[in-house]
Amino acid sequence: MRARRLQSLAALALAGWLVLPLLPLAIWSVAHGWRFPDLLPQAWTTKAWSYALSDTAGVLNSFGLTTLIATATTLLAALVGVPAGRAIGLHSFPGKRLVLILLLAPAILPGLATVFGLHGLFLRLGLTGTLAGVILAHLVPVLPYMTLVMAAVFSRFDPAIEHQARSLGATPVQTFRFVTLPAILPGLLTASLFAFLVSWSQYLLTLAIGGGRVQTLPLLLYSFVAAGRNDVTAAIALLYLLPGLVILAITARQITGRSAALTEGLRP
């Protein structure tokens, strides 16, 4: 049927379009001398990769640093965001609309709106150029995301099961550990993994607050772009994709959960 044929064509085009920008990256990362107008590199080499993974390039250090920052930010955001998410997801209270707007604002407003002021503030507090400063700064985009997703998770949670546990003799701590936490864990995991990605892809915030002293992977990546070393750039870019792929694999089983998490209003 004509419609079926059109559908297949559209699907093919969509798939191709989604993959397209990754192809030159893959090729460049193993290219040896790939000049215009060659369609494929003259020779193949692993030099770019071995350089990227070597100690001199600083890539692995930067990778570790970025991971550390993202993990710390996510943990802090979870600690603060889970109770806040519960308050929003399960209760109505005066001023709730305002709280929601306060949560949405950092996620919608471009980082530039606040980064200059934030830089001034951190300068005063002695946090510029420090790891702690960058982690705190990353909380601005990450915390709203975590809170709103957890609010959605809690809105699907029925507190009656906690009452049930209490009436069966469980203490509040036991109830949290054995009843509440397992119930919210899948949503919390998904929220945390995507909060991690939000921090992982921050550029301007790290640049402004880190002041060049905190070189996360995206900043390092750009320095190679600017230097024109396409091969190393491509290798680093592909390395930069790694956590995303891991997260994709982990959450693959919860595909609908992920979509739901994203539609709660925010995205990486």
Added chain:
Amino acid sequence: MTRLALQRLTKTYPGAGQAAVHGLDLEVESGSLTALLGPSGCGKTTTMKLIAGLIAPDAGEITLDGHPITGLPPERRGVAMVFQNPLLFPHLSIAGNVGFGLRMRGLPTAQIDSQVQAMLSRVRLDGLADRRPAQLSGGQQQRAALARALVLHPAVLLLDEPLSNLDPGLRDEMRQLIRALQQETGITTLVVTHDQAEAVALADRIALMFAGRLAQHAAPQDFYRRPATKAVSRFFGGVNFLPGRSAAGLHHSAIGPLTLPPDAPEGEQILTIRPEALRLGPGPNSRPARVTALAFLGTQTRISLSVAGVALEALTSPDQAQGLDEGAEVTVSVPPEAIWLLPPDA
């Protein structure tokens, strides 16, 4: 006034082991209110969707007054369907909803408005025309959805479980409204339901389906007095089944020979009698029995009996059961005119 006919309708969902609807033959008389009844999974909703044109059959024909509609898309069939959830369009007002079909036909606004107003009055929703669906109660939404379909004067109206989402108090009101509207407009109406009490109270005719096939198509009384099979009887609350054999006006079963009504067929049959027809006390076909349990049901009492080791059930008024206790020895009578013979289990 349209006659709806289904011929050899068959539909199997991909990946399913058996057909959802299997060779269904059904004729719905013009102007009747027919209930499509059956347990969940029996194929009644699939049948409804096939008639509406929302899914296509694997085999078979659907005709309106003899004209086939099987190949037509839903919007050209003249079949309007009201889903179980009122499914009023949330982004339109009540008037916008009710006038939707007319708007799709391209009628002028003034005409749409007057027809919508008239229909809203008919279902007693005057004054709510400009409200949003979310502002209406469940019962009002149901009436609006009904109005939306009726205003189009469809050839056939399909209602999917119209009463199940309503509070018991509202059901009666809604049932009366549906009957009144149907009789007034004369539109051939098919109501899908899983509740036999609802079907009996609502419809002129009932089409009972089991496992994708039509089990019986008759007036409501016939399902009690003359069920086609044991399964049909069971569905309508029949519990007294005595397998055996009939010959020479007598039925021989585990409780002995029972006199049959005149013109009863002969052969292997299951004798059945409605619990409410089983009599306590002397009478034709009487037998000694022992009361094994009593259950007071409010307006009736259910008496479980053991007759020659066979468990039977009787339903009487509470007065008649007065003074009876578990273990009591009584006499039960099986009036021949209340006896019905069923084919043996397949």
Added chain:
Amino acid sequence: MTDRTRLALMLAPALLVLGGLFLTGLGLTLLRSFRYFPALGLTKPDLAAYAAILTAPGFLRSLGLSLWIATASTLIAAALALAAALLLRQAFPGRAVISFLIHLNLTIPHIVGAIGILYLFSQSGAFARLAHAAGLIIGPQDFPALTHDPFAIGIILLYVWKELPFITLVLLANLQSLGEDHEATARTLGATRWQAFRHVLLPLLMPGLLSASALVFAFAFGAYEVPLVLGAHAPKALPVLAWQAYTNPDLATRPEAMAMAIVIAGIGLALLALYARAFRIDHAR
């Protein structure tokens, strides 16, 4: 402990963090934009910085460019996402692959996509080489400038590439929760397939589409790293111009940078309002 106190305790840390970081950062930017800089001896707020940027042609051109980028990217991405969501609604062979690619796309940081687009569409990039192989051009300069160009085509391509999957997922989730019954009802009331889409499905999808588009617009308008990689030198996209003004050793440009940031914040707030309204329409149902 009363319910009210418990509620306050649950919310307090998050509100403190956001108040202390976000609101303070925004507030400070606002103050500085009015040239209120006690540390530098400037204690009288005025609008000089705003006057300066509004009269400088550079700012207005950059503002125009960023608005163009955001508008074009959002409209194209939203339209294509609508088509994609309708396509992916039903099952077909290969849908799982596309679903995987969409989710993969979400995990890719914008800067990586930008580099990929650069290597594809630059004048010495993959498409230029294909054009050469096809005999259409002789040298890189003959290939149209799609990156680092005044129309920000490369930037728009990147945003469409990155935001299309996001909007598609939002729409797919909405489609799933809406179900097919609304359109089925419309069809049985006499609507054709197209009428059912236009009069029933599309209005129901609007809140989700609008809120997702508001997010996309905000990002396309205010992101820094994408025009950094793909943008032209003049006019610069507004975020790049603002950052340049902020890092300029001449401190006099500092308040101007702040003023630019406030303009960006203002547009962001307008989008926040749009987003909040779209959500309210949805929740009112």
